[in-house]
Amino acid sequence: MTQQLLSQAPAQGVAASAAVDAVGLYKAFGKVHAVNGIDLHIEPGEIVAFLGPNGAGKTTTIDMLLGLGQPDQGTVKIFGHSPRAAIARGQVSAVMQTGGLLKDITVRKTVQLTASLFANSQPVDEVLERAGIRDTGDRRVDKCSGGQQQRLRFAMGLLSDPGLLILDEPTTGMDVEGRRDFWQAIRADAARGRTVVFATHYLDEADAYADRIILLRRGQIVADGTAAEIKNLASGRIVRATVTGLDQAIVAALPGVESVELRQDGVLIRTKDSDAVARYLLNQSNATDLEITSHNLEDAFVALTSDEGSAA
DSSP, X not given: OOOOOOOOOOOSSOTTSOXXXXXXXXXXXXXXXXXXXXXXXXXXTOEEEEEXXXXXXXXXXXXXXXXXXXXXXXXXXXXXXXXXXXXXXXXXXXXXXXXXXXXXSBHHHHHHHHHTTSSSOOOHHHHHHHHTOGGGTTSBGGGSOHHHHHHHHHHHHHTTOOSXXXXXXXXXXXXXXXXXXXXXXXXXXXXXXXXXXXXXXXXXXXXXXXXEEEEEETTEEEEEEOHHHHHHHSOOEEEEEEOSSOOHHHHHTSTTEEXXXXXXXXXXXXXXXXXXXXXXXXXXXXXXXXXXXXXXXXXXXXXXXXXXXXXX
């Protein structure tokens, strides 16, 4: 099952074209089908998270959006142009996880050198401020922490004022406060019409900050929607209770029960029939503090992308 919900947001001078319009993408490396028939439509102003296990096709798809790889079949348009043409027009920037920095010059000099590559670029002080590293402008790059270096890459990506910003593990090396500040800056940019596509292993970031989540498995999109919609695709509920003397075998035999975990202070039950479990615990045991919750994004991720997942 694939769900799709596209947020509408104002674009800056590109309202007539989708930020990303990819149709029928296929890419193979020998016998490995890295991308196996992806259609992708992203509107200006959306923040979209790409999630999937290693080898799901995230990097290969992003490479094709950036023109770093050509699809064996299918087409990619960025604001109505080919990826390379869009990049040449300054409409696309990428912030990668590693590489791209000269270690023996300062943060400010790095941004100044990058700005010189564009016919029109944003003011250096402005992008340093937006990236949260203006105070470290005189520090040599090799003296910066991993999080500061990642913020520097972000500042460099803002110089052309791109309509589409592609991020690969953007908050690697940042502390909790740094991650929060970074995403506040991203959301402020998106509110002005910038489109953001990011790949991450931090599921909590996708849950908290993405307007839309795309789950990939074996080169195909298996789910596409808001965080709430993705969670709803993982059927069932989690029942927790404080209880003693519970017969695990009896609970495991109840209708819809998938697993039973006895813990020091009680039990955690995964089930497709939470009502049946709740009735049993309340009527046939000494259970207290009973709680029923939906699956979280991690549960949905595992269910939809694992080999045993129901959506496989």
